[in-house]
Amino acid sequence: MTAVVIATAILTLSNCGKPQGPPLVVIGLDGATWEKLDPWLEQGKLPNLKALRDRSAYGTLNSVMPYLSPPAWTSATTGVNPGRHGIFDFQRRLADSDKIVSETANSRRTQPIWNLLKGEGPRVCIINVPMTDPPDEVDGVMVSGFPHVSGRNWVYPPERQPEIEAMGYLRDQMEMKLPGGEEQAVLDSLMLIQEKRFELAKKLYQEEPWRLFWVVFTQTDRVQHLFWKFDDPESPVYDPETAEKFGGSIERLWVRCDELLGEFIALIPEDANILVLSDHGFGPIRREFRAGNYLRSTESGFTRDEAIDVFTLDRSDAARLYVRQLGKDPGATRTSEQARELEARLAERFRTLVDPETGKSPFDRVDEKHEIFKGEQSEKGPNINLTPAPGYYVALGDRDEGYQLPSFGDPRSTLSGWHRMNGIVMIAGPNIKPGPLPTNEVHSLLDVVPTALYLLDHTIPKDLYGKVISSGIDPAYWQAHPPVTEGLVQPESNPLTPEEEAQIKNLPYVGG
Ligand SMILES: [Zn+2]
Structure with missing residues (x-):
């Protein structure tokens, strides 16, 4: 403490004239x-x-x-x-x-x-x-x-x-x-x-x-x-x-x-x-929504090609979804307009999605890129940002098993608490x-x-x-x-x- 006080005094002197x-x-x-x-x-x-x-x-x-x-x-x-x-x-x-x-x-x-x-x-x-x-x-x-x-x-x-x-x-x-x-x-x-x-x-x-x-x-x-x-x-x-x-x-x-x-x-x-x-903040993980499994399910209404064109950067957390786009992603076939169109349909679908077990939405919010990111780096961001409802975790799903599980289920993550x-x-x-x-x-x-x-x-x-x-x-x-x-x-x-x-x-x- 003394050292700090003395040092502060010296510093105040050396900086006199400059507001600090x-x-x-x-x-x-x-x-x-x-x-x-x-x-x-x-x-x-x-x-x-x-x-x-x-x-x-x-x-x-x-x-x-x-x-x-x-x-x-x-x-x-x-x-x-x-x-x-x-x-x-x-x-x-x-x-x-x-x-x-x-x-x-x-x-x-x-x-x-x-x-x-x-x-x-x-x-x-x-x-x-x-x-x-x-x-x-x-x-x-x-x-x-x-x-x-x-x-x-x-x-x-x-x-x-x-x-x-x-x-x-x-x-x-x-x-x-x-x-x-x-x-x-x-x-x-x-x-x-x-x-x-x-x-x-x-x-x-x-x-x-x-x-x-x-x-x-x-x-x-x-x-x-x-x-x-x-x-x-x-x-x-x-x-x-x-x-x-x-x-x-x-x-x-x-x-x-x-x-x-x-x-x-x-x-x-x-x-x-x-x-x-x-x-x-923080809250519990009690239930899992598997985005990869859902997109491949018949109830989602998305084609297989569309499901494949949606990817995540993470192997577990799938709350941020990216749409493959020509000129940006290798092997992509969608133009920026087509990617944007898929983004809008994904958002619309997620906004009306309910967990069949609870009848409630697994998300607090579903946002498209342009709705939440402001600035010249925005294009780099995810097309869709899913904000889970309390208790939910958005997982990619059982990719290594070929997405066999239902879209909703008990969490398989090693994590039991998640950000709020x-x-x-x-x-x-x-x-x-x-x-x-x-x-x-x-x-x-x-x-x-x-x-x-x-x-x-x-x-x-x-x-x-x-x-x-x-x-x-x-x-x-x-x-x-x-x-x-x-x-x-x-x-x-x-x-x-x-x-x-x-x-x-x-x-x-x-x-x-
Ligand atoms: Zn954390």
């Missing part, structure tokens, strides 16, 4: 949802989060579509829709090829907030934001988040990597699995990764008075994906015997997360702003009005960059898609300090070299 807001610490809790946290907060099980919330403006933060960690965190750090930043998924197709490769930060087509602050004095420290590998050459330190490309440096500046490895820091693993009998080992591993990430965050935080410090803790998401079924008697895979042993695992990880958060928050000076957010739209946000700081944000307002990940820039006393580019979460700011302060919008975000161009392209491996499904 208080420092901002952004804490990402991947997959956090009030639905899960509220009861624990009330029961006093998460005292540090509770104490922070008591001095925060807080509420629900909507994700973006598709609400997966790569597009969602990229929207949180760039302030624009995937149609502009260009990251839609964990994977992407190589141009004019059937080959699907892991997506990387090289596909990002707009500047993240840390690049906007470059060359402006106090530096930034960014730890484990998903989809930041390869790391940016920031004014400060960046420890990349997953997916990681093998054989490449994942820390900037690269000379810092050996010491971070020597601390025993663990990067997120690429694949999520929960083999029977290995539950305890998987949980121990998640706890250890969380422990090590907080250790690194605390160490780097104390190194210098960062202007922006952004760290994302991702084990909260992983544990919910894998261990949800042990707390969910309504899950078709609920087993009282294993539930006896592993029920409460999610709570255990959160309780430890809260203790570690308490230690970390204690290092942050009172006059700093703290913004806590999740990239999406509603994440969380909390903002604490000297000019914040604590209390719940008005529920008649909608806040989203797109509001994070404008709000962060405002808190940093920085101008806000005019072409961001969101707004400052003004109802969380003290009204007198807001009156005296209206946001200043100025300039445009520069596009970012960092394509891979052919050698780097060749180096990227086809990574397995990660589902974060």
Whole structure:
């Protein structure tokens, strides 16, 4: 603490004349949802989060579509829709090829907030934001988040990597699995990764008075994906015997997360702003819709050729459907107009689809590309984005068995929890009005960059898609300090070299 105070004083002197807001610490809790946290907060099980919330403006933060960690965190750090930043998924197709490769930060087509602050004095420290590998050459330190490309440096500046490895820091693993009998080992591993990430965050935080410090803790998401079924008697895979042993695992990880958060928050000076957010909410998987099987069924009304022309980038998750198109996809026969026509019929069909067992739609929303993506990268996005209804998971189906199963059934995924739209946000700081944000307002990940820039006393580019979460700011302060919008975000161009392209491996499904 003392070191931070002294360093802040030195820094204030060296920057006199240049307006600088208080420092901002952004804490990402991947997959956090009030639905899960509220009861624990009330029961006093998460005292540090509770104490922070008591001095925060807080509420629900909507994700973006598709609400997966790569597009969602990229929207949180760039302030624009995937149609502009260009990251839609964990994977992407190589141009004019059937080959699907892991997506990387090289596909990002707009500047993240840390690049906007470059060359402006106090530096930034960014730890484990998903989809930041390869790391940016920031004014400060960046420890990349997953997916990681093998054989490449994942820390900037690269000379810092050996010491971070020597601390025993663990990067997120690429694949999520929960083999029977290995539950305890998987949980121990998640706890250890969380422990090590907080250790690194605390160490780097104390190194210098960062202007922006952004760290994302991702084990909260992983544990919910894998261990949800042990707390969910309504899950078709609920087993009282294993539930006896592993029920409460999610709570255990959160309780430890809260203790570690308490230690970390204690290092942050009172006059700093703290913004806590999740990239999406969470809920159970209790039933599966098999898109591949459905499209091949007679009841769907689609021809075999049409079914074959619809593909997914993922081998399990089929919520994002792509239509093969001439000039884009090898072997395609459909022109862009014909692809668009099939897209419209798919949307229409999905919008009226019901699960015969419940009589209800398996989707909260069905969106076509042009309805949800805005920006020059939109064409890269899926033609259809299916937002599952509570309890549903959209699976591709039993492709390897030739799509023999019915269109609906019990989930076959190893995951028992899945993302939902509603994440969380909390903002604490000297000019914040604590209390719940008005529920008649909608806040989203797109509001994070404008709000962060405002808190940093920085101008806000005019072409961001969101707004400052003004109802969380003290009204007198807001009156005296209206946001200043100025300039445009520069596009970012960092394509891979052919050698780097060749180096990227086809990574397995990660589902974060
Ligand atoms: Zn996830």
